Amino acid sequence: MTHLVAIGGSDAGISAALRARELDPTVEVTVVVADAYPNYSICGIPYFFSGDVKPWQSLAHRTHADLEATGMRLRLDTLATSIDVAGQRLTVRDSTGAESQIAYDELVVGTGALPAYAGIAGLEQLTPNDGVHVIHSMGDTFALEKHLTERDPKTAIIIGAGYVGLEMAEGFTGRGIHVTQLQRGPEVLSTLDPELASIVHTELVEHGVTVHTNTTVRAVEKTTTGLVVHAEHDGQPVTHTADLVLAVVGVRPNTSLLERAGATLGAGRAVVVDEQMRTGLPHVFAAGDGVTTHHRLLGLTYLPLGTTAHKQGRVAGENALGGAARFAGSVGTQVVKVFDVVAARTGLREHEAAAAGYHPTTTQTAADDHKRYYPGAQPISIRITGDTESGLLLGAQLVGRLGTETAKRVDTYATALFAGLTVEQISDLDLSYTPPLGSPWDAVQVASQAWSRTQTPTGVLA
Amino acid sequence: MTHLVAIGGSDAGISAALRARELDPTVEVTVVVADAYPNYSICGIPYFFSGDVKPWQSLAHRTHADLEATGMRLRLDTLATSIDVAGQRLTVRDSTGAESQIAYDELVVGTGALPAYAGIAGLEQLTPNDGVHVIHSMGDTFALEKHLTERDPKTAIIIGAGYVGLEMAEGFTGRGIHVTQLQRGPEVLSTLDPELASIVHTELVEHGVTVHTNTTVRAVEKTTTGLVVHAEHDGQPVTHTADLVLAVVGVRPNTSLLERAGATLGAGRAVVVDEQMRTGLPHVFAAGDGVTTHHRLLGLTYLPLGTTAHKQGRVAGENALGGAARFAGSVGTQVVKVFDVVAARTGLREHEAAAAGYHPTTTQTAADDHKRYYPGAQPISIRITGDTESGLLLGAQLVGRLGTETAKRVDTYATALFAGLTVEQISDLDLSYTPPLGSPWDAVQVASQAWSRTQTPTGVLA
Incomplete structure (x- = not known):
């Protein structure tokens, strides 16, 4: 046996x-x-x-x-x-x-x-007892919850604005804790193009989160007045102070x-x-x-x-057990809900595709989640990256409000990527339509057609 | 030119x-x-x-x-x-x-x-002035609206329970008109298997619609007391009376x-x-x-x-204009919202696939739209039809509550059908996941895995 x-x-x-x-x-x-x-x-x-x-x-x-x-x-x-x-x-x-x-x-x-520390001094030495947290295990979770319930912190600094950082910003805000979010890059959610991630940034700010981008954290220090985070912003030293620090800078x-x-x-x-x-x-x-x-x-x-x-x-x-199964491969599909916004991506962004040897170009479109005449229609912002030589779909990024079926719309692109479809073939897909939930050309197709138009100048058949 | x-x-x-x-x-x-x-x-x-x-x-x-x-x-x-x-x-x-x-x-x-009349006597002769309606054009729409506003009907009979018939049942009900829906087949929404269409039936009844299935309408007659619809139910003649008749029996x-x-x-x-x-x-x-x-x-x-x-x-x-474009073909993707239920299908049902020469079998699964620990999770009922010889996906049917992203989940199957994927390959798809909006194995994959299990008995590798 x-x-x-x-x-x-x-x-x-x-x-x-x-x-x-x-x-x-x-x-x-x-x-x-x-x-x-x-x-x-x-x-x-x-x-x-x-x-x-x-x-x-x-x-x-x-x-x-x-x-x-x-x-x-x-x-x-x-x-x-x-x-x-x-x-x-x-x-x-x-x-x-x-x-x-x-x-x-x-x-x-x-x-x-394991949680990464990104070379931030003090992060590995300071512990939950000091008010410095990571969250990767249930043990981390219990330690943070203990802190929240026993010490009732009013302010938190979240180092990092990736998926978990953004979700925790929402979580802390919902508990009445003021969040300052520090992000190294020029925009939150660096896995998306800043043109779309900025929508998430706005959502954070509208819910009371203080967001500092272009801010590289160098050290976390425990002082008598609280936790001090030392960072650089545009080359200038800055400090931020809070009752609690959560580091979510990757794994x-x-x-x-x-x-x-x-x-x-x-x-x-x-x-x-x-x-x-x-x-x-x-x-x-x-x-x-x-x-x-x-x-x-x-x-x-x-x-x-x-x-x-x-x-x-x-x-x-x-x-x-002796099988011969194969992992068919990722296409990098990811989605996150941040307050009432949903941000998703699949495949490659333009710089990633270029680095991998493709000849990518990207277009951005806003298309309603369903027919505008039916109440509640909301635009979904969609960026399509395709290969200018082969016409292949290389990636898609979407940001829409909660309720716009954005999370499952990215799956259509993910399936198309899996199958190796061209951007043009997205228009051939037989996608579902009823006025309260879609359009005769789904938002997914409106976006792909916008990309295709950049590749097929008008008058091409004339 | x-x-x-x-x-x-x-x-x-x-x-x-x-x-x-x-x-x-x-x-x-x-x-x-x-x-x-x-x-x-x-x-x-x-x-x-x-x-x-x-x-x-x-x-x-x-x-x-x-x-x-x-x-x-x-x-x-x-x-x-x-x-x-x-x-x-x-x-x-x-x-x-x-x-x-x-x-x-x-x-x-x-x-x-054009609207079909399905051999129902009187339907072609009676007009909106008589209280008998079809809806296919804006002219039909204005005639029906005129009837509703000028004559304030309290009761309506809808002949047919397809997409438009169901949507109109919702529309009339919302205006305070009691609807009796007459359906020839054994269940409403005959484009879906009755195991799923019955969920739509329940939704209609819960919203006050009276539904009579297995009811074949033979004639519509105008009398001094109202419009009388003569039908057969299980071989027995029955009559239904209402202020207004809407026939939506296909095109x-x-x-x-x-x-x-x-x-x-x-x-x-x-x-x-x-x-x-x-x-x-x-x-x-x-x-x-x-x-x-x-x-x-x-x-x-x-x-x-x-x-x-x-x-x-x-x-x-x-x-x-001299082009050589090709219509890539339908896979029959359809979706309808009926009150708070969304019903969708793509591809073939088992009997359709069998008639077309495939060797189909079908499984039914209920899978949550998102992780159960996050509030608001609801099951989506999914039927998968696959070919037992080739393993190819042949069709999928889904019914879920409004808000479960059911309409765009059918698109994943539609895209897989377009690309000619097997049912097993659905599990390979890199679909999006975040706890409020999905599961690590999306409902779409939970359903396909249930189908696959019927094809790969346990112990096959032993």
């Missing part, structure tokens, strides 16, 4: 374990989880702080009982410390400090990522276990895996935020996302 | 004219419109009756001035009575009865469809003009066109609800939809 061991209780590890049990109920599956919170939705943590999610236990995708009902065994509060690849044995340490070994036939490593792959076992690091210093999620070490698969990402337009890159971790874990779980 | 003449002021004719002017601003374009209402949104008429759209003029996709600003000439209240194909001349009759001729270089015929292609000019009729007795929208008559193109529909899964069929008419008109307009 095969014994599959998965390391990591988050998306990749659990997905691998679930897939293995689904495909072969006779396989023995053990999941080694560093904390006591397997299968928690990390993406949901900001909504716990906003008060939308109560109690915190409901953040679990599946309960402990649900997971055990699938037949997998969970080893909680257990840290994997080393892999004996030749001996097919894993050394683990439990919460008492006791070490033991687990023999495996196949191993799936899903150790994920780095957590690779030490696999590195020590002999795995190779690649893009983003993540562990290199092939499309079958094999590490190259015999019987050792890896998946999730700790590994390189196969991207359908870029080849190998590092793009950690929960959706990708689920897919990669599923592939690893199947292949660990 | 080319003179392009388009017949028909609705989607196909106007789209052809717009495309021609877009591609070549030197081309002379005349659009012959039978009434005074060019480019009106027929799909929007129910929302005029519900009171959502005011005034009726806002139902125009573009105003008369907008259209003329593109450089096209409109001949309103002008009926095209015959085509001299060899002489490239069109005979038209204006509202005074005077006939004249229009010479053309290229002709695009977009005469659309038939309006082909007489092209038939007399020598065009060939095909599927659904619509005019046969090729993928370039050529009728086979020299210099005569046709598009819209009057012509056969190229369907990517079925080949030639008849499936009149506004979205298709827009695309076909655009192709005809381009080709009339």
